[in-house]
Amino acid sequence: MSTVFTTCPLCEATCGLELTVEGDRVTKVRGDRDDEFSKGFICPKGASLGTLDADPDRLRTPLVKRAGEFVETTWAEAFAYIDERLKDFPDRDAVAMYLGNPVVHSLAGGLYAGPLRKALGSRNVFTASTVDQMPKHVQCGHMYGSIFSIPVPDIDRTDFMLVLGADPFSSNGSLWTVPDAPGRFRELQRRGGSFVVVDPRRSRTAAAADQHVVIRPGTDVFLLLALIHELFAQDLVDLKELADHVTDHTPVRALVADFGPDAVAERTGVAAEVIRALARRLATADRAAVYGRIGTTTVEFGTIASWAVDTLNVLTGNLDRPGGVMWPLPAHSRRGSGRGKGFGIGSWHSRVKGHPEVMGEFPAVTLVDEIETPGDGQVRALFTIGGNPALSLPNSARVNDALASLEFMVSVDPYLNETTRHADVILPTPPPSRRAHYDLAFFNNSVRNVVKYSRAPIPLEQDRVDETDIFFRLATIFGGMGPAADLDAIAAFQLAELKTKLGADFEPEGETREERLLDLKLRTGAYGVSLRQLLDNPHGIDLGPLTSRLPEILRTASGKVELTPQAVVDDLPRVLESLRTPETEMVLVGRRHLRTNNSWMHNVPALVKGRPLCTLLVNTGDARRIGLTDGATARVTSRVGKVEVLVEVTDDIAPGVVSMPHGWGHDLPGTRMTVAREHAGVNVNLLTDDLRIDPLSGTAVLNGTRVQVVPA
Ligand SMILES: Nc1nc2c(c(=O)[nH]1)N[C@H]1C(S)=C(S)[C@@H](COP(=O)(O)OP(=O)(O)OC[C@H]3O[C@@H](n4cnc5c(=O)[nH]c(N)nc54)[C@H](O)[C@@H]3O)O[C@H]1N2
Ligand SMILES: Nc1nc2c(c(=O)[nH]1)N[C@H]1C(S)=C(S)[C@@H](COP(=O)(O)OP(=O)(O)OC[C@H]3O[C@@H](n4cnc5c(=O)[nH]c(N)nc54)[C@H](O)[C@@H]3O)O[C@H]1N2
Ligand code: SF4
Ligand SMILES: [Mo]
Numbered sequence: 001m002s003t004v005f006t007t008c009p010l011c012e013a014t015c016g017l018e019l020t021v022e023g024d025r026v027t028k029v030r031g032d033r034d035d036e037f038s039k040g041f042i043c044p045k046g047a048s049l050g051t052l053d054a055d056p057d058r059l060r061t062p063l064v065k066r067a068g069e070f071v072e073t074t075w076a077e078a079f080a081y082i083d084e085r086l087k088d089f090p091d092r093d094a095v096a097m098y099l100g101n102p103v104v105h106s107l108a109g110g111l112y113a114g115p116l117r118k119a120l121g122s123r124n125v126f127t128a129s130t131v132d133q134m135p136k137h138v139q140c141g142h143m144y145g146s147i148f149s150i151p152v153p154d155i156d157r158t159d160f161m162l163v164l165g166a167d168p169f170s171s172n173g174s175l176w177t178v179p180d181a182p183g184r185f186r187e188l189q190r191r192g193g194s195f196v197v198v199d200p201r202r203s204r205t206a207a208a209a210d211q212h213v214v215i216r217p218g219t220d221v222f223l224l225l226a227l228i229h230e231l232f233a234q235d236l237v238d239l240k241e242l243a244d245h246v247t248d249h250t251p252v253r254a255l256v257a258d259f260g261p262d263a264v265a266e267r268t269g270v271a272a273e274v275i276r277a278l279a280r281r282l283a284t285a286d287r288a289a290v291y292g293r294i295g296t297t298t299v300e301f302g303t304i305a306s307w308a309v310d311t312l313n314v315l316t317g318n319l320d321r322p323g324g325v326m327w328p329l330p331a332h333s334r335r336g337s338g339r340g341k342g343f344g345i346g347s348w349h350s351r352v353k354g355h356p357e358v359m360g361e362f363p364a365v366t367l368v369d370e371i372e373t374p375g376d377g378q379v380r381a382l383f384t385i386g387g388n389p390a391l392s393l394p395n396s397a398r399v400n401d402a403l404a405s406l407e408f409m410v411s412v413d414p415y416l417n418e419t420t421r422h423a424d425v426i427l428p429t430p431p432p433s434r435r436a437h438y439d440l441a442f443f444n445n446s447v448r449n450v451v452k453y454s455r456a457p458i459p460l461e462q463d464r465v466d467e468t469d470i471f472f473r474l475a476t477i478f479g480g481m482g483p484a485a486d487l488d489a490i491a492a493f494q495l496a497e498l499k500t501k502l503g504a505d506f507e508p509e510g511e512t513r514e515e516r517l518l519d520l521k522l523r524t525g526a527y528g529v530s531l532r533q534l535l536d537n538p539h540g541i542d543l544g545p546l547t548s549r550l551p552e553i554l555r556t557a558s559g560k561v562e563l564t565p566q567a568v569v570d571d572l573p574r575v576l577e578s579l580r581t582p583e584t585e586m587v588l589v590g591r592r593h594l595r596t597n598n599s600w601m602h603n604v605p606a607l608v609k610g611r612p613l614c615t616l617l618v619n620t621g622d623a624r625r626i627g628l629t630d631g632a633t634a635r636v637t638s639r640v641g642k643v644e645v646l647v648e649v650t651d652d653i654a655p656g657v658v659s660m661p662h663g664w665g666h667d668l669p670g671t672r673m674t675v676a677r678e679h680a681g682v683n684v685n686l687l688t689d690d691l692r693i694d695p696l697s698g699t700a701v702l703n704g705t706r707v708q709v710v711p712a
Contacts, residue, residue: 100387110440145555165295287323340555614681
């Protein structure tokens with residue numbers, strides 16, 4: 001029996017875990033009380049890591065489909081088969097790739113997702129970002145010149161937080177790495193601060209807040225613009241030390257002129273007086289932070305709403321200031337020069353609908369168009385990497401049909417699920433206990449500068465292949481090097497190149513290719529820490545509170561924060577037009593539960609036990625009017641589809657709004673997820689509309705879907 005420390009890869013909170021390992025099994029999981037960052041915090045998902053890890057449905061061996069049936073094969077055969085089949089698709093745009101959420105949670109994704117995309121060389125790359133946070137990347141690209149420069153609330157030092165469309169008490173934070181978010185919010189209140197939550201639902205976070213502002217879904221953009229309006233109207237604009245680093249802020253006043261509190265009150269459902277008071281509270285707090293998440297990004301005006309969030313932070317002088325919103329500085333990164341080329345989209349366009357490329361990818365909703373539409377460049381083959389588009393993309397019925405029509409499909413995924421059942425080859429990834437961990441993505445979003453590395457708690461079995469090697473192998477196959485290239489030789493060559501580029505005069509150390517790469521990045525990084533130091537500190541190293549990074553962080557051509565990007569200015573008339581269009585229908589929104597993780601953790605018994613989690617929340621008054629009772633079944637219809645779902649009647653949801661979580665609907669044929677099948681639930685994305693997107697970012701509108709609800 002041994003005790004091993006690692007980081008939980010299941011959500012963005014990056015909690016330290018203490019694992020008890022007996023033989024090849026994790027027999028106990030606890031929060032690591034000595035973890036420098038999470039200090040022992042753990043949630044039910046992390047606590048179930050041992051069961052998840054040992055899930056008997058988890059695939060161990062590659063599967064290949066022969067005459068419609070999956071059969072086991074060896075790794076060498078699987079890779080050789082993929083290499084062979086790819087020869088049928090000389091036009092690289094015919095081969096698409098979809099990268100899902102777990103890719104950002106692994107060392108494999110962090111180091112090799114980029115090279116993998118590049119090696120494929122197809123314009124048809126899609127990721128879960130365009131059903132999620134892409135508006136935030138685009139906004140930060142426009143304002144700061146870099147899509148990854150997303151400022152995060154400095155919750156431990158703030159006095160006031162305004163939270164819109166996020167439920168960190170359930171999601172544990174997103175684009176915001178904040179282990180024990182509930183504890184930090186409570187600590188904020190204990191030291192005399194407060195927080196306000198804007199949400200159509202009384203979420204767990206809203207319930208704990210000092211004030212819950214109930215809003216009509218999809219209308220945060222109007223509320224945010226009205227708050228900006230009020231800062232000017234009440235003479236509350238004060239950029240403080242920011243003034244030198246921001247382009248002229250005075251034009252903003254005219255941009256929001258039509259969005260006064262009285263103009264937006266009816267459409268948002270938020271009284272004008274509430275908006276005025278909120279603006280004053282935000283501006284008069286010593287240190288304040290505005291934070292928006294899913295409810296502000298997967299909506300019609302996601303990019304404008306995201307711009308408005310940070311514009312509020314700028315106009316109150318809270319950007320880049322302790323207690324405001326700040327940029328972390330990860331140990332594997334370096335400081336910048338403060339200037340760059342800026343950001344743009346549309347270097348190329350999608351074949352069928354002409355969508356501009358954003359961050360080198362197309363909107364996930366248009367993957368189906370590219371598969372369905374014949375002609376030159378039609379997508380006929382697909383690689384899904386850690387993604388479940390069959391459940392996670394809007395208009396799932398259409399997605400499923402499209403996946404079924406592909407000539408060739410490969411999935412890098414540990415499960416035979418709703419998506420991978422369509423694959424010709426499944427390459428299974430090892431469980432969390434068998435892999436090394438370093439958070440290349442989330443150290444970029446964390447509320448303190450921290451760094452931690454852990455080796456695989458249990459060594460990988462001989463007959464298995466690490467996900468890093470799967471990615472690397474696929475990249476070499478895409479690159480035309482065949483199914484058996486010498487990965488070590490290629491890695492050594494690449495490491496040498498990078499060494500020269502970074503001007504390193506030392507030999508990177510480590511047991512694996514990935515360790516040597518990390519060591520190089522770390523030792524040439526901002527703090528000069530080494531892999532060796534991280535190995536000596538299994539609970540992580542605290543590099544201190546966030547510090548100001550202006551102007552060094554900027555990559556704009558002007559060397560300033562661009563407060564009025566042209567793309568935003570050009571889209572505002574569309575926002576105004578929408579404000580003037582009344583919206584009276586019933587609308588559907590999403591939610592998350594502490595015990596879920598998108599579509600793929602419903603196979604863990606402890607996480608799905610008890611009352612069903614996949615229910616339709618209906619307001620008490622609406623239920624009475626429609627004739628629905630608690631526990632009844634409702635039929636919900638939208639433009640794209642129809643589902644029947646269990647009803648939960650509650651006052652926690654606003655009138656005129658219904659809420660349903662995503663990631664359910666596990667009753668499809670041909671999958672191998674025993675527990676999930678028993679708790680199948682219903683796929684909400686049979687209702688969400690693939691034709692509705694935020695055009696500035698290509699992001700799907702998943703909140704605010706118009707629906708009709710009747711008893712089934
Ligand atoms: N209606 C509605 N739809 C939504 C959302 C919503 O709020 N409402 N949310 C959206 C958001 S924010 C997101 S991020 C997407 C998620 O969309 P996806 O990323 O497409 O879906 P996930 O459910 O996260 O599926 C993850 C897949 O990765 C596999 N997997 C698990 N661990 C690993 C691993 O270590 N390696 C690899 N290679 N694979 C692994 C799982 O088996 C599963 O197949 O869903 C989006 N869809
Ligand atoms: N437990 C758990 N944690 C997760 C996940 C999970 O599936 N389960 N998924 C992970 C992923 S991939 C992501 S992206 C993050 C997301 O993290 P969060 O954004 O915190 O996600 P949610 O918990 O869905 O919270 C969104 C809230 O927005 C509200 N909402 C919906 N529409 C609107 C609107 O138009 N306006 C406003 N103001 N509010 C609205 C919903 O009622 C809900 O309370 O969570 C991550 N963490
Ligand atoms: S909060 Fe997230 S990182 Fe922490 S234990 Fe839970 S799932 Fe893991
Ligand atoms: Mo997400």
